[in-house]
Amino acid sequence: MAQNKKQVEQITDMEADFAQWYTDVCKKAELIDYSSIKGMFIYRPYGYAIWENIQRILDDAFKKTRHENVYLPMLIPESLLQKEKDHVEGFAPECAWVTYGGGDKLEERYCIRPTSETLFCEHYANIIHSHRDLPKLYNQWCSVLRWEKTSRPFLRHREFLWQEGHTMHATAQQAMAETERMFNIYADFYKNVLAIPVVKGRKTDKEKFSGAEATYTVECMMHDRKALQGGTSHYFGDGFARAFDITFTGSDNQLHHPFQTSWGVSTRMIAGIIMVHGDNNGLVLPPRVAPIQVVVIPVAQHKQGVLAANQAVADRLRAAGLRVRMDDSDQSPGWKFAEYEMKGVPLRLELGPKDIEKNQCVLVRRDSGEKSFVCLDGIEEAVKTMLDAIHEGLYAKAARNLEENTYACASLEEVKEKMAQRGGFAKTMWCGDEACEIRMKEEAGVSSRCIPLEQEHLGDTCAVCGKSAKHMVYWGVAY
């Protein structure tokens, strides 16, 4: 166990310095590496494998709801980006520009996509003609570029991986329903796959997406009680459709503009996983996206029959559809224990000569450290049951953190005081004026996270100005 301890000591204590703990985990669990360009990161195999599992499950959900994948160019001509005024104002300052191609200076410069609304609109203008062409339900998996000033692994990259859905509908009602549907798919994914509870709500006008009429968001609370915006779904009305001259002939034989949505999640999800579930031994992965769900570690592997018995168990678990790694390297068991703890593998299975005699193995849960002896007959079911229990346990713990650190405040002063003490989400009534939102930011250092769909009546007046309140709002410090 000496080696075990040694490795654990290499990461910073999360309560002492959460930011450094986070960076340590990203590096030491081999999720990510730095490149020679500031702000551009390398997704290493273990980090990318988490993204692949996320992709597979979300993509199935998108396809089940009849979405189709496409791939559009990564470059946007400057003139195209400028067609929708609010949109270009939001994104132009963060663009990376291509000015030379094949040795020649380009006549028009091209932006590497920061998001693809404009490209989708151009394409939709070409392929939508009749109400029979609607709805169009497209999704794209790709990377996007935003030339940010600061960067942090998974949280803020100049280039990051994401999916962006872009859909067109015959009516505003259908587009709104799509916006909500996808937003609910995200919320369900957080709960059922990532074991992360979310607050579902609408962004204020100040915080919504450039060019959108409404932005819906799922907001998560990290272990340090700061907020992470987990995914957004936007309703555009027919604003882009008008700017890009997209029309269709309705069943009434008249020309109409279609109504539009877009929605996306990114590899920021991995930041959420790390910061919600991780602990001082490293990463803790929710079982449904863990690249390795069970690590099988032979004990006294030099003894006769031990490796064969371990291999047999690993094969049985694999045959049952589980993601399994057996580590029969010449590292000590202590080293291996620490290594797979750091990597957040949900379940460790140990099997040595004595266990084999008793037809049992040892299962150790990564989340609680709980150790149990389990009969090898029916080990597949026992492991699956335990993985589900780990998922539920992680969710319950995260839900407790969210619940215990969400509190009502009656005034800006109270928000300021409590936020300084404990962070978390402060909920207050709000008049709806941006001026009050700005004051909250300036004085309490918090941004509005969302106007939750589930409203509570905390009082009649705005916590900032005292005027008549319109909504209850969640406030927090965000990543």
Place this chain on the structure above:
Amino acid sequence: MAQNKKQVEQITDMEADFAQWYTDVCKKAELIDYSSIKGMFIYRPYGYAIWENIQRILDDAFKKTRHENVYLPMLIPESLLQKEKDHVEGFAPECAWVTYGGGDKLEERYCIRPTSETLFCEHYANIIHSHRDLPKLYNQWCSVLRWEKTSRPFLRHREFLWQEGHTMHATAQQAMAETERMFNIYADFYKNVLAIPVVKGRKTDKEKFSGAEATYTVECMMHDRKALQGGTSHYFGDGFARAFDITFTGSDNQLHHPFQTSWGVSTRMIAGIIMVHGDNNGLVLPPRVAPIQVVVIPVAQHKQGVLAANQAVADRLRAAGLRVRMDDSDQSPGWKFAEYEMKGVPLRLELGPKDIEKNQCVLVRRDSGEKSFVCLDGIEEAVKTMLDAIHEGLYAKAARNLEENTYACASLEEVKEKMAQRGGFAKTMWCGDEACEIRMKEEAGVSSRCIPLEQEHLGDTCAVCGKSAKHMVYWGVAY
């Protein structure tokens, strides 16, 4: 059938104008669309779905051989690209350059990756230290940019989708074995999944990849008897490792440079599928990558029980793991027949009131047009057997085309004459001098496709210069 004919008439006769036929199929089968940037294309849902099926099968093969996926940045600093002399000479002329980011002129310009050897080398230099770190078997799915002067759908894009494997090994022998292994995976994939026969060989020095010591290729013959390079696998020796200062401590405790490979295939594969299997009714898809393997078309669908019976058959086929679409739209059966022929769906299943009475359905093969009545009991197996037969039929037809149009020539004159008459692959002996290769290009208009692994002794002297021959070479006109 009038409507059927009408649609078929919309595409150009492939024997009259193969290039126009090709473009027509790409557009009318809705595989691809043009964007506002010259040479950059939109992969539409049906085209992208073919790529997804290719990806899924290849990715499984890569993972089975213990490769891991990663994602590296899309931008390469100019100084990094320049580290390997031959490599930069090959790619710099085709680079697109980013010169502005976030409103500021960049100190160093960045190239959008045309390929990622340099980025992988930089990363490998950071993570390879000991022989225990080897081999590194990485793969990346992404898009790359090459600022080509001309463009054609799937064949030549300024941006295209591909995979690029990059591996590092302790010994030259292991790296060579990897180069061959991946090249064989490509060859098997062409045969077993795409139903396309290939010629396996090595590229001449003139045709090999910029910076490689050896390039292996799979070469395919299109319906018009022109060549398509189907995929390449490169052996780099330790050239890049030296340029990028990548070293590891061997078990001998000495510092060594590792040996490297890279290998890739791209959405050009889809061009191959179209041009090998397509016909005058449109696309013909090999069943194992077809987004829709069986289209179910109800006959007299307004009659009672017809839709329910069709739905039941479609559900059964889906449950058996097949990709099925049922088209119960209000278009006429004739329109539907032509539509799914254009889209190359391998099998059409028709089911009307009379069939239901007889407990049978009609199956129509896209490749041969062959129609058969099949009992609904055990329809799943009947369909699977027929899809396999279609695969074999497509392969046999393509193999015939390749075989019948590959011929030996004794002289440059003979190559010139026969190539003008019939195209295809001319095989000749060759002395190994680049001068003869250049003459062949200038006078007969052909490039060397490869030095086939299976050599034949056609004579003792080079077909161009008459000097002593070293190899047998395949020549052809390539896309």
